[in-house]
Structure formats: structure tokens, C-alpha cells
Amino acid sequence: MRIFKKYFITGLLIWVPLVITVWVLGVLIATLEGFVPGFLSAQSLFGVDIPGFRFVLVIVVVLLTGVFAANLLGRTMLEQWEKLLGRIPLVRSIYNSVKQVSDTVLAPNGQAFRQAVLVQYPRQGSWTIAFLTGTPSGEVATHLPGDHVSVYVPTTPNPTSGFFLMMPRTEVVDLQMSVDSALKYVVSMGVVAPPPPVPVGRPTEIPTAPGVRQRGENAP
Structure with missing residues (x-):
């Protein structure tokens, strides 16, 4: 019974992280695919179901949006769109709050959650x-x-x-x-402890094979 418990726990330690990772990725992909309308699915466009097509389509749209917003025309249209949303009472409060948080957290030069x-x-x-x-x-x-x-x-x-x-x-x-x-x-609730910090300025010792002299050592 003790051996059975040992092997069972070992198996759990292998499968639990993998299953949770796959589950989280599945939820993320399903959420992103939910934003794609039905007429843009692979079944409607090509007559055959292609797994992951909607997810790839979302990634492409987000990437093209970033490229478009990086030029002058895109920034101008984005500013006009934000002004339009700013005139709607309820939408204005939600959009501005979410945008401020996303700009702070996701900005490449931001300091949020950096330390x-x-x-x-x-x-x-x-x-x-x-x-x-x-x-x-x-x-x-x-x-x-x-x-x-x-x-x-x-x-x-x-x-x-x-x-x-x-x-x-x-x-x-x-x-x-x-x-x-x-x-x-x-x-991990303190189970997975981070490695100890490396002392600043301390030289790293490089092990050498027996019989090999370090630089600066005199020959016998």
C-alpha cells in the first residue's frame, strides 16, 4: 500500500501541472474564438472545419490592428473612436477605467508589476x-x-x-x-522556493580538471 501511494503521488505530480496547463490554454483559446462571428469560421469560408482557425484569425486581427495603429492615420482614427466612446455615459466610465489599467500594466516601459x-x-x-x-x-x-x-x-x-x-x-x-x-x-504557497540571490561582485569560480593549472599559477 505504501508503494502504491508513492507511485500514485508521483504520477499526480506529473499529470496535474500538465492537465491544468492544457485546461487554461483551452479556456483562453475558446474565449478568443468566441469573439469571431460564425460567418468567419472555416466551415463557412472553406466548407471544412479547421481546428484553431478562429484562434489564428484573432491573433492576425490583433497584430494587424497594432500595425495599423502605429501610423498617423491609425492613431487619428483611434483618437476619434475614443472620443466617440467618451460621449456615452456608461460606456465612458468602463472603457476609460479598463484602458488606464491596460495601458499601465501592458505598457513596455511601464513599472507596474516589474519588481x-x-x-x-x-x-x-x-x-x-x-x-x-x-x-x-x-x-x-x-x-x-x-x-x-x-x-x-x-x-x-x-x-x-x-x-x-x-x-x-x-x-x-x-x-x-x-x-x-x-x-x-x-x-505554490511557499513550496517552490526561488533560488538564493547571487552575491553582487563575487567572481564565479570555474572548476578545472585535475592537473590543469589556473591562470597565474606557477608550474611546479
Whole structure:
């Protein structure tokens, strides 16, 4: 029974990550394909069903939209489109909020979620991993004494939900680990620990085979 349990758990450790990965990709592809109308499906265009055709079509449309928006004509039309949406009361609030978040998070030169930090939450003495999202601004910043930063504290094991906090900069500890390593640490509930940081300025020792002299060593 002990051997059966050992092999069964080993099999689970192999299949669970693979199944979850395939499931997430399947949900993502199905969601993107849902935006393609029926008359643009492979069955309607070519008379035969081609798996993944709608997904490829969505990728091509997004890519062509980016190319079109990169020139002067595309930017002008995009500005007019945003002005039109800005005149619709309910749509204006939703669109502007989503656009500000997407511009901040997805911008290549943005600083949101670019650094993992260590903060004390939910009380003093309890530490957790968070991600820098920026600095407080506007009216909020005028009520905060000293230097503050905005951080996002993800929940475990689902990092898509969490808490938004504004904390004094002196209470935030910068981490050398990458954002990917920090996310793995959070999702795994501390099981998958990131590698220890490499000391800055410490030379890397290169092992040599027996009998081979290092540079600078005198011959016997």
C-alpha cells in the first residue's frame, strides 16, 4: 500500500501541472474564438472545419490592428473612436477605467508589476510577497505624509485576486528575485522556493580538471 501511494503521488505530480496547463490554454483559446462571428469560421469560408482557425484569425486581427495603429492615420482614427466612446455615459466610465489599467500594466516601459517586494501584512511581524504598482498621486498623495509606494498583495493560490495597499517606502523591502519566481512562490504557497540571490561582485569560480593549472599559477 505504501508503494502504491508513492507511485500514485508521483504520477499526480506529473499529470496535474500538465492537465491544468492544457485546461487554461483551452479556456483562453475558446474565449478568443468566441469573439469571431460564425460567418468567419472555416466551415463557412472553406466548407471544412479547421481546428484553431478562429484562434489564428484573432491573433492576425490583433497584430494587424497594432500595425495599423502605429501610423498617423491609425492613431487619428483611434483618437476619434475614443472620443466617440467618451460621449456615452456608461460606456465612458468602463472603457476609460479598463484602458488606464491596460495601458499601465501592458505598457513596455511601464513599472507596474516589474519588481517583487516584501511587506508586513496583514499585521506587524507577518511578512508576505507583494508587487510594486507605482506611487500614489493626485488627492490621495496629498494626505500621505512622507514617501509612499503602491503595492499589490496577491492571494494564495489564486494571484489574480488580492489587496491594493499604499505603504511607506521605508517599510517595503526590495527583492532580487524575478516577478515570475515570486509568482511561483505565491501560487505554490511557499513550496517552490526561488533560488538564493547571487552575491553582487563575487567572481564565479570555474572548476578545472585535475592537473590543469589556473591562470597565474606557477608550474611546479
